[in-house]
């Protein structure tokens with residue numbers, strides 16, 4: 001038990017252990033350290049990572065084909081604090097029930113594609129779409145998006 005408690009400091013909070021406030025915020029950093037905004041900007045624009053730009057426009061980001069399915073993220077750092085932004089990135093459904101925005105830090109509770117047809121869908125928890133570190137990097141970047 002002492003071992004497990006010690007390890008908790010070194011390891012990120014696992015997706016299943018994240019606690020959300022009533023408004024959908026996550027108070028504490030998932031990694032215990034602040035994220036890196038420059039790395040976060042890359043995750044947002046990377047089609048193989050966050051791919052946030054598929055649905056959101058961010059004027060300061062140099063990325064082609066930015067989508068308009070979701071609201072523009074310009075000035076989002078004025079609208080939400082970092083705890084609420086962390087909750088939005090991890091699982092936006094706690095803030096906006098029924099939203100089409102994917103949950104980026106979640107491993108359980110999915111309907112397995114394929115299971116209904118073949119029964120051959122993967123068993124066990126899936127990998128989250130973003131790592132805890134990537135979530136923190138994205139949050140760090142989002143907090144810099146302020147209207148001048």
Ligand code: HEC
Pocket residue numbers: 044050051052053054055056069070071072073076079085088089092096098099100101102104138142
């Ligand atoms: C499939 C489309 C889609 C993707 C991909 C997506 N979002 Fe969203 N997002 C939305 C929609 C739609 C909303 C508006 C909430 C609602 O009412 O459903 C939203 C809301 C938000 C908000 C709140 C904005 C505000 O001003 O209130 C933030 C912050 C956000 N998204 C960040 C992100 C980040 C960061 C990523 C990538 C890691 C991302 N989103 C990926 C669709 C998406």
